[in-house]
Amino acid sequence: MTDARRVLGAAPNGQPQTGPGEPILRAVNLNKSYFLGEVIYAVDDVSLAIDKGEFIVIVGPSGCGKTTLLSLLGGLDRPNSGEVLLAGQRYSRLNENGLAQLRRNQVGFVFQFFNLISHLTALENVSLPLRFTRMSRRAVRERAEQLLDMVGLGQRASHLPLQMSGGEQQRVAIARALANSPAVVLADEPTGNLDSKTKNEMADLFLRLNEEFNQTFVVVSHDEGFARFAHRVLHMRDGKIDKVEAGGR
Amino acid sequence: MNQLPAVWSVASSGLRRGAGRRVLMIAILALTTAVYMLYSTYLLGAGGEAQALIDDPELPADVVFVGRRTLTDDAIQDIARRSSVSACEPARVIWYKSPAGYLRLIALPRESRLWSSVLGASAAAPPTSQQVLIPRGLAEQLGLSAGQELPLVPPQATAGRFSLQVAGTNEATDDVLRTCLITLLGGNGPRANSLFVWTRNEAGARSLASLLALDYGVPSRPFLRRMDDPLVLTASTAASLSAEVLAQKYMPGVSALGLVFVFCGIGLFCITSLSFMDRRRDLAILKTMGLESRGLLALLLIEQGAIALCGVVAGTLLAVALLARLGSLFPGPATLSAVTALKGALVGAFVLGAAASLPAALARAATVNELLFNLPVSLYRQRVGGAAGS
Ligand SMILES: Nc1ncnc2c1ncn2[C@@H]1O[C@H](COP(=O)(O)OP(=O)(O)O)[C@@H](O)[C@H]1O
Ligand SMILES: [Mg+2]
Numbered sequence: 001m002t003d004a005r006r007v008l009g010a011a012p013n014g015q016p017q018t019g020p021g022e023p024i025l026r027a028v029n030l031n032k033s034y035f036l037g038e039v040i041y042a043v044d045d046v047s048l049a050i051d052k053g054e055f056i057v058i059v060g061p062s063g064c065g066k067t068t069l070l071s072l073l074g075g076l077d078r079p080n081s082g083e084v085l086l087a088g089q090r091y092s093r094l095n096e097n098g099l100a101q102l103r104r105n106q107v108g109f110v111f112q113f114f115n116l117i118s119h120l121t122a123l124e125n126v127s128l129p130l131r132f133t134r135m136s137r138r139a140v141r142e143r144a145e146q147l148l149d150m151v152g153l154g155q156r157a158s159h160l161p162l163q164m165s166g167g168e169q170q171r172v173a174i175a176r177a178l179a180n181s182p183a184v185v186l187a188d189e190p191t192g193n194l195d196s197k198t199k200n201e202m203a204d205l206f207l208r209l210n211e212e213f214n215q216t217f218v219v220v221s222h223d224e225g226f227a228r229f230a231h232r233v234l235h236m237r238d239g240k241i242d243k244v245e246a247g248g249r
Numbered sequence: 250m251n252q253l254p255a256v257w258s259v260a261s262s263g264l265r266r267g268a269g270r271r272v273l274m275i276a277i278l279a280l281t282t283a284v285y286m287l288y289s290t291y292l293l294g295a296g297g298e299a300q301a302l303i304d305d306p307e308l309p310a311d312v313v314f315v316g317r318r319t320l321t322d323d324a325i326q327d328i329a330r331r332s333s334v335s336a337c338e339p340a341r342v343i344w345y346k347s348p349a350g351y352l353r354l355i356a357l358p359r360e361s362r363l364w365s366s367v368l369g370a371s372a373a374a375p376p377t378s379q380q381v382l383i384p385r386g387l388a389e390q391l392g393l394s395a396g397q398e399l400p401l402v403p404p405q406a407t408a409g410r411f412s413l414q415v416a417g418t419n420e421a422t423d424d425v426l427r428t429c430l431i432t433l434l435g436g437n438g439p440r441a442n443s444l445f446v447w448t449r450n451e452a453g454a455r456s457l458a459s460l461l462a463l464d465y466g467v468p469s470r471p472f473l474r475r476m477d478d479p480l481v482l483t484a485s486t487a488a489s490l491s492a493e494v495l496a497q498k499y500m501p502g503v504s505a506l507g508l509v510f511v512f513c514g515i516g517l518f519c520i521t522s523l524s525f526m527d528r529r530r531d532l533a534i535l536k537t538m539g540l541e542s543r544g545l546l547a548l549l550l551i552e553q554g555a556i557a558l559c560g561v562v563a564g565t566l567l568a569v570a571l572l573a574r575l576g577s578l579f580p581g582p583a584t585l586s587a588v589t590a591l592k593g594a595l596v597g598a599f600v601l602g603a604a605a606s607l608p609a610a611l612a613r614a615a616t617v618n619e620l621l622f623n624l625p626v627s628l629y630r631q632r633v634g635g636a637a638g639s
Contacts, residue, residue: 096541101539103538128258
């Protein structure tokens with residue numbers, strides 16, 4: 001434990017890795033490599049600690065391992081070695097179903113391409129994660145409506161994804177990611193597919209959720225909008241975190 | 250944790266809002282099921298016929314050829330010319346339902362050499378075409394005596410009941426003839442559908458039997474008898490001959506069925522694979538949300554189950570409709586039995602399940618990133634879950 005703490009405390013460039021509140025997500029010596037003719041170290045010995053309520057932005061050139069790192073942090077994929085801990089749970093001790101359960105209850109994902117289920121309405125998409133819980137149908141509906149209101153789409157509940165703009169779809173995806181009050185929301189280039197006006201709205205929404213609900217965010221994005229709100233900006237290169245900057249907050 | 254509500258909401262909405270490919274899958278599955286049911290019904294009939302071929306007791310001729318179609322004079326002459334036929338005479342053989350159950354009615358022409366056997370030593374007069382000679386046992390069972398009427402109903406029909414006047418008892422010494430109703434083949438009545446053929450040797454009987462089988466295939470029914478003279482066709486000869494006949498009959502059907510199954514299987518496999526490609530994203534979303542493999546299995550079962558249900562129901566209806574139209578091509582009764590329908594349903598479900606199993610295994614093994622970014626899915630993944638600091 002103390003060993004891990006020391007590793008986590010040491011940032012590559014010596015800057016302190018502290019934020020407001022308690023550490024909730026930790027990665028220790030994470031490695032993930034792929035073999036495509038030669039070995040590609042997509043994530044190379046990455047350690048980091050993220051505190052509750054922190055807003056982390058990850059930047060780096062394409063192919064440097066950002067998406068891979070997020071998948072490891074969210075328990076979508078297993079590392080070759082290393083450990084991830086979320087809210088005290090060690091991923092390596094969980095089997096596939098345990099990991100699925102962790103994703104269900106503790107992690108919210110937002111993707112670049114929104115990834116809504118096309119034949120479900122906005123309300124049904126947001127309800128979906130709640131349907132995995134023991135909540136009653138009515139409670140599910142109420143919570144989903146609340147969430148849609150929160151992202152400003154209360155009026156679009158019965159619309160299908162294709163009837164909504166990109167920004168609106170992404171807001172539905174955010175509402176869905178928040179449905180089960182996850183410990184952390186992981187977003188992979190959430191504005192990569194949006195125009196610049198919508199990008200700013202999206203950054204504002206993330207900021208509001210962060211400030212209002214103390215929601216922890218790890219966002220991969222090159223948008224200045226996000227960097228401005230971040231507590232820390234992690235720079236990745238060749239699978240490593242090679243620089244940690246203080247964000248705009 | 251119960252994953253059914255979430256799975257159900259996705260599956261049911263998918264079924265409600267997305268038809269497209271599903272209709273094609275249902276159509277192929279219906280075809281598979283119907284083909285199986287038709288074939289199985291055919292086999293039942295043919296099997297019954299084959300059994301009859303083997304079991305049927307012998308009649309006093311080397312080859313007794315019973316057809317369903319009326320034999321023309323030309324056909325009779327043609328058959329008589331073949332092989333080593335020593336004598337050949339037409340008759341009409343048909344089953345009728347009597348108050349004592351089904352009985353074979355044989356109508357013999359006036360000049361038939363079988364009369365001497367039938368009339369025996371009792372010196373009874375030959376019947377007219379309105380009269381009938383009945384087995385002694387039947388007369389005792391029904392309490393019938395000469396001059397009374399024996400009511401008869403044509404097979405597979407409810408109308409057309411008629412009766413023949415009992416002329417006397419059938420005194421045949423031959424085991425088979427003795428159990429038959431015998432009447433006279435009337436000049437302007439129904440035409441002959443059967444031949445009693447006497448051949449000169451066993452080889453002749455054999456070759457004639459297979460020629461008849463070839464020419465008159467379904468639904469004709471040649472079979473052989475054991476003769477009292479030295480040229481005996483044994484029961485095993487009859488059995489092997491009937492096996493030959495059946496092989497000839499079944500071969501095209503078996504091949505056609507095999508082909509249909511292979512093509513339907515390939516078709517279904519392609520479609521389920523394509524729809525797996527289409528649904529990679531949905532599956533990825535559900536997996537990020539924490540769908541476990543049990544939930545995934547439930548999702549696929551619901552979806553494929555709905556398709557299987559529709560396909561099997563449609564296939565059964567198709568089979569029933571086709572049987573009604575093509576019934577005349579079937580050797581036995583052309584109705585779909587419950588057992589055949591059940592077997593067809595299982596076969597349909599099995600074909601669909603087999604076609605869907607690889608896509609399902611891929612869906613299960615795939616990681617979210619593989620699904621989202623269309624990466625190749627590795628089915629056999631070694632699990633590596635490194636521990637901290639090791
Ligand atoms: N499933 C995979 N199979 C093989 N190589 C992969 C896979 N996922 C990612 N990679 C490789 O790992 C590296 C990092 O990818 P990624 O994490 O997607 O980068 P980023 O999100 O920063 O663009 C890339 O070189 C990519 O080609
Ligand atoms: Mg990426």
